[in-house]
Structures are given as structure tokens and as C-alpha cells.
Amino acid sequence: MGPSYFCTNRVAVVICLLLLNPAAVFAGEDNEDLIWQLTELKQQIQRLQQTSEQQINTLKQRLEELEVISFKNARVALAVSTAVPARTENSGLRIGLSGLFAAGGSSADNDKLENLQGGAHDPGQNGFTVQNVELSVGGTVDPYFDAQANIIFQINADGETVVELEEAFLITRSMPWGLQVKGGQYFTEFGRQNPQHPHTWSFVDQPVVLSRFFGGDGLRSQGARISWLMPLGWYSELKLGMQNPKGETATSFLNVPQEEIAGHALIDRDVRNFDDLLYTARWFNGFDPLDTLSMNVGFSGLWGPNASGLTTDTKIYGTDLYMKWQPIYTQRGFPFVSWHTEILNRRYEAGDWGDHSRETLDDWGLFTQVLWGFKPGWVAGLRWEYVSANDDNPDNASDPLRDTRKRLSPNLTWYPTEYSKLRLQYNRDWTEHLPDKTAHSFWLQLEFNLGSHAAHVF
Amino acid sequence: MNNYNISLGLLLLMVALNGHATLSVVTTTQDLAALTEMVGGERVKVQSLTQGTRDPHYAAAKPSMIRKVFRADLLLVIGADMEIGWLQPLLQSARNARVQPGNPGYLDLSNVVPLLGKISGPVSRAMGDVHAKGNPHYWLDPRNGIRMAQAIATRLGQLDPAHKEEYQQRLNAFAKAMDSKLQTWLTELAYLEGKPFIAYHKSFIYLADVFGFHIVDEVEPKPGIAPSAASLNSLVMHIQNDDIGILIMEPYYERRSARYLSEQTGIRVAVLPQSVGAQPDINTYFDLFDAIVAALNDAGEK
Numbered sequence: 001m002g003p004s005y006f007c008t009n010r011v012a013v014v015i016c017l018l019l020l021n022p023a024a025v026f027a028g029e030d031n032e033d034l035i036w037q038l039t040e041l042k043q044q045i046q047r048l049q050q051t052s053e054q055q056i057n058t059l060k061q062r063l064e065e066l067e068v069i070s071f072k073n074a075r076v077a078l079a080v081s082t083a084v085p086a087r088t089e090n091s092g093l094r095i096g097l098s099g100l101f102a103a104g105g106s107s108a109d110n111d112k113l114e115n116l117q118g119g120a121h122d123p124g125q126n127g128f129t130v131q132n133v134e135l136s137v138g139g140t141v142d143p144y145f146d147a148q149a150n151i152i153f154q155i156n157a158d159g160e161t162v163v164e165l166e167e168a169f170l171i172t173r174s175m176p177w178g179l180q181v182k183g184g185q186y187f188t189e190f191g192r193q194n195p196q197h198p199h200t201w202s203f204v205d206q207p208v209v210l211s212r213f214f215g216g217d218g219l220r221s222q223g224a225r226i227s228w229l230m231p232l233g234w235y236s237e238l239k240l241g242m243q244n245p246k247g248e249t250a251t252s253f254l255n256v257p258q259e260e261i262a263g264h265a266l267i268d269r270d271v272r273n274f275d276d277l278l279y280t281a282r283w284f285n286g287f288d289p290l291d292t293l294s295m296n297v298g299f300s301g302l303w304g305p306n307a308s309g310l311t312t313d314t315k316i317y318g319t320d321l322y323m324k325w326q327p328i329y330t331q332r333g334f335p336f337v338s339w340h341t342e343i344l345n346r347r348y349e350a351g352d353w354g355d356h357s358r359e360t361l362d363d364w365g366l367f368t369q370v371l372w373g374f375k376p377g378w379v380a381g382l383r384w385e386y387v388s389a390n391d392d393n394p395d396n397a398s399d400p401l402r403d404t405r406k407r408l409s410p411n412l413t414w415y416p417t418e419y420s421k422l423r424l425q426y427n428r429d430w431t432e433h434l435p436d437k438t439a440h441s442f443w444l445q446l447e448f449n450l451g452s453h454a455a456h457v458f
Numbered sequence: 459m460n461n462y463n464i465s466l467g468l469l470l471l472m473v474a475l476n477g478h479a480t481l482s483v484v485t486t487t488q489d490l491a492a493l494t495e496m497v498g499g500e501r502v503k504v505q506s507l508t509q510g511t512r513d514p515h516y517a518a519a520k521p522s523m524i525r526k527v528f529r530a531d532l533l534l535v536i537g538a539d540m541e542i543g544w545l546q547p548l549l550q551s552a553r554n555a556r557v558q559p560g561n562p563g564y565l566d567l568s569n570v571v572p573l574l575g576k577i578s579g580p581v582s583r584a585m586g587d588v589h590a591k592g593n594p595h596y597w598l599d600p601r602n603g604i605r606m607a608q609a610i611a612t613r614l615g616q617l618d619p620a621h622k623e624e625y626q627q628r629l630n631a632f633a634k635a636m637d638s639k640l641q642t643w644l645t646e647l648a649y650l651e652g653k654p655f656i657a658y659h660k661s662f663i664y665l666a667d668v669f670g671f672h673i674v675d676e677v678e679p680k681p682g683i684a685p686s687a688a689s690l691n692s693l694v695m696h697i698q699n700d701d702i703g704i705l706i707m708e709p710y711y712e713r714r715s716a717r718y719l720s721e722q723t724g725i726r727v728a729v730l731p732q733s734v735g736a737q738p739d740i741n742t743y744f745d746l747f748d749a750i751v752a753a754l755n756d757a758g759e760k
Contacts, residue, residue: 174555286521
């Protein structure tokens, strides 16, 4: 359209020039001059014709190209350029409700089960347990932040409903230099298991070492952390944070006044300065050594005050390894074999300097678990746990929070779809504090997920 | 000497600029990667997050994937809920503003093709794994391949205006080649037009649409739900009553159900690669349809 308009215009200008210059045309006196002018005009018109022909040819070519794309063939009638109306999707909010229930029994009675099943979301009584009903709301706030909140509902051993704000945090979406900041109330990113929600666990209960060091609800608190995705040849992420060390979800730190650890009563200690905050660090690495094998290796550390004195501190270190193998061909993500191991050590300064009962409580523990997804929807698991105290406190063996414990847990899980699961688990406990030194438990677990599709986090 | 130094410096500069000019494109599937390589040529470096041998719906946001998205200039996704389980955690962890939805570095290809199988009535999970937004296996129609290539070329041209013409030329060459290829495939498979088929999963409706066969039933009683003995037996009845000759399925599904149906009814099973990379010899989008057509012919001509 443009070129042809351009051509007509140029021809019109020439004609106008001719009309506007009658003297030159009709003078008749100087024929040579007139002939020269005419020749000039002819040449101009020829040049114009040439350029317009060239332009027309280019246009023709483009049209041909377009025809190729728009398929004149009847069988392939849909024109490629057919405008498909862009759908507007409001994926701004994800809302989900997950329910986790257990039923079962143990050779230990309910009083003993309280210590045996130390996790607040473990099946903790003979009969039925509402382990965790979790309302999760998350989404994108604006171009800068995502946010998420998880509110949990539980029915405790006395039959009363308990509501907890498990997590509520903001997380940046696109800070420069590979940085990301998270702030609010959140699970401390220590190891692989601690930040996972109960409904994503591979076993019905929390590993003993985590219940022991982090309390029944896991380690979570208010704070902020910064993460840096380092520019290295593999995935390597460093996370540093600060959190409030107070409350029952910070068990190894300030915890709750009047609680006890190895005979040391906890005082009401507050955060007075930066030294009294809980400092968290994690270095997390991910690799794919093979097309069929992925692995993560992490190192975590915690440094914070504890309330057994005014100047006492706790340090916890841990390392975690996760490997997953999947063959080249998989159906619905099956089959697979995964292996997850964590080892933790805690040094707890109990009592101030000068206190005659001052000691350093040195505990450690590990769990290692293998999962085998042998056919779509079916997973067999086996977990081995060991926890113990390294120091020579004579009361360790009778202290349910510091004795030597071993636990072996085979289980079988069936996922009818991505939204439900049914799990049967057997626990064999060997534990020093029990009179029988051993216990057998069977648990059946049921889970449902309503609402938003669950995230597949590796 | 001086001259030599200057030319060496220029050469290095050119290499550096050239290296810089390469766009890093990350795709969620190998089909998208193959199309991008077709229109991007050596101007782009393409990496797929999942392999064609696996169902992309069941992937997880692995650290290696996060790292790729972190460094990407352009992220191409299938959309229509295909990556619903892992795209959101991936984008959150990748902290890359360029490829966040709404920015030029994010392209959802389900927006440029006419989706089939949209559900207009009420949708419930009791119906199985249904996709209300439409069936996400749209790359299995070569016409959609051209639409996708066109959208990719346009987006590459926006992100790298210096080579816009080049992307357009490559697109035209690809579309031309695809057009003539499609004629061949259509002629070869003309005898399948109107024939009833059975599919394992609801993932071949686009293929049926372009080649004109009808998928009348699925091995899965509901999308994503494994067949039971009872559902297989009622399928045997259906196959015999309607004289259904071909069962099509992806390589990654279990083969026992298909074998059982084949033994009971004589139905022929065509294992169709559903994606680039689903078999070792399928490296391009053309290879994919060559292999599909060959597998359909093997089953159809017997």
C-alpha cells in the first residue's frame, strides 16, 4: 500500500510541475530546451516505473511467503495467522485444604506414646488422630513479591481444637544478582525435612532427632533470611537469616519458661540485642550426575541463645543428602528410588559460668530413608533412625529427650491420584527410657487434598 | 606488530559481542526446544527442562532446572496446566525478572493455538485428570507447530531485533518445509481417515484432528486413572462391537493392558512417540511426525 501511494504521488508531482511551468512548455522559442526537458521527464518517469516495479515485486514475494504460511490447501484450512484470543488467567491465588488422619495402635500406652511419638503431627495415641488439617493460601502479590500463609487445625489429645499460624511470609520474586529475601513467620530452612509440611512427609511421623532438637512442630519462627544463588558451575545456594529464638517452636533455644532440659529449668529470657537472636545458615547444592540421577547436598547451622542461663548458647549443625534415581522412561513419575539422609549434632550450654551444674549437653542423631516407587501410585519405604547423647550425664538413659533410641520403620503408600494417599507403617522402637526397652506400633494414614494443585518440589 | 594487535583485539571483541548476542532460551519440553532451534538457528542456545521420554506433567522443580531458568533470557512453556505442579515453585526459586509471566521473556504457547477439548460444563476431580482450559498436548498437530514456531520467531525478533529478519526467514523456510511434509503425511495416512481408534490416555486428540481418525475410547477409564480388570473387559466389548483396529499409546505407559486387549481382540498396538526425544532417533519436529506416521503405518497396514 505504501509504495503504490508513493508512486502515484511522485507521478502527480511531475504532472503538477509541468502544469505550473507553462512558460517552459509553451514558449516555443527554444525547442532544444523543450526537448531536453521532455527527455529529462521521460527518464524520470522511467526511473519511477523501475522503482515501483521493484517494489511491486518485493510485495509479490512477501505475499507468496505469507500464502505458504496460511495454507491454501483445503485439508489444512486453518490459517496460521488466525487470531487466537489470549486467555486471561487469574492464577493469582492458590487455595488448598489438606487433611491428614491416622488410626492405629501401639504396644505402648498413650502416656508412653507421648514421648515415643514426639512430633506434634505424629499419630500420638491409640485409636484415631487428626494429625494435621492445613489451609494453605498463596499467590503473587505484585511484580515484586509472592506470599503464602499456612494455617493448621488440629485436635489435641484432650479433644480440643487447636489453631496455629504455621507460616505466613513474603518472598521476593525478582531481585537482581541472584538474591532473594524471605520474611515473616516461616520454617527454618535447616536440612531437607524441617521445612516440609507434614502432608508431604514420606513417613507418618517426624524423625526422632528433629522432634528432639526442634520440638514437635519443627523449628519455625519470625524473622528474615536472604538467599544468594551463587554464579557457579552447579546449583549452589547460600541462605543466611535471623529469627526470633522464643517459643515452643524454638525448643533448643529460648523455648518457653518453666520447661526443662536435662534437669535445667528454663528462665524467662528475652531478646535484648543482636546477640540474642537465632542465626541460621544453609549452603545447598544440587547436581544431576546422570540423566537418570539427581542429588542434593546441604550443610546447615544454627547459633542462638538458650534459656538455661543468661549467657548460654546453643549450636546445631547438620548435613543432608538426597538422591533420586528415575529410569529414562517413566509413567506418572514412576518407577523411582530415592535416598534421604540427615545427620545433626547439638551443643547446648546448660547453666551460666559459675553455676555448679553448668555442663554442655552434646546430642546427635540421624535418620536415613529409602523410598522405592515400584509401580505408578505405589511407594515402599524403609527408614532407620538413631539418636543418642555423647556426654556422660548419668540421667541420660532415663530421660526420654536424651536417651539412646533406635527406630526402624517400613511402610507402604498408595496414591490413588495426586490428591489422595493411603499409608500403612510399622514402627519398631528400641529405647532406653521405656521399661520394656522396646515397642511395636502400627499406623494407618489417610490424606486428602482439595483445591490448588500441590507443588512438585524436588 | 601493532596492526596484528589491533586485529586480534577486534577479533576478540567480535567473539565477545557474538557470544553476547546468543539468546539463552529455556523450554519446559523438548518439542518447544526443537521448534526454537528451528527458527533460532545458531543465534540461540536452547535447553529443555524435561526429557521427551517422561511425562512433563509429573516433573519436579529440580535445582538444576532452577539454575537454567535463573540464567534464561526467554522461557517457553506449554501452559494449559501442563506444568502446573512445578512451574510456580520453579519461577519463584529462579528469581529471574526477565522470564516472569507478563514480561517479554515468558511465552506460554497455549495462547497461540486453538485448544481442543475445553470443558464447558462443571469440572470436578471426580472426572479424573481433566484440563478445563483445554487439552495441553497441542504440539501433536503440525499446524500448531507452525503457529508455535511463528510465535517463537516473533518473540525472538522482539528480544533480539538485530536478527529479526533472520528469524523470519528461518520461520518461512520451516513453514514451507512443514507444508510440503504435511502433504506427504496426509497422503500416506489418507486410508486412516474416519477409522475408529483407541488411545491409552487422552493425549492424541490433536493428532486425530489433523489426520482425520476418531478416538472413540481410552484405556484409562478416566484421565490419569489406571485401568482395572473390569474397565479392560468392558473395553474388550467396545473394541469387538465397534470393530476398532488400532490402539495408540505413548512409550512410557505400561504395556500389559495393551497386550491383554491385543490378545483378547486382535487390536493392533501402535506405540507412538509423543515428543521430540521420546526415542533416541527423534531429534527434530520433523523426525517426530516421520516416526509417528511410520508407527501408524506399521499398525495400520497389517
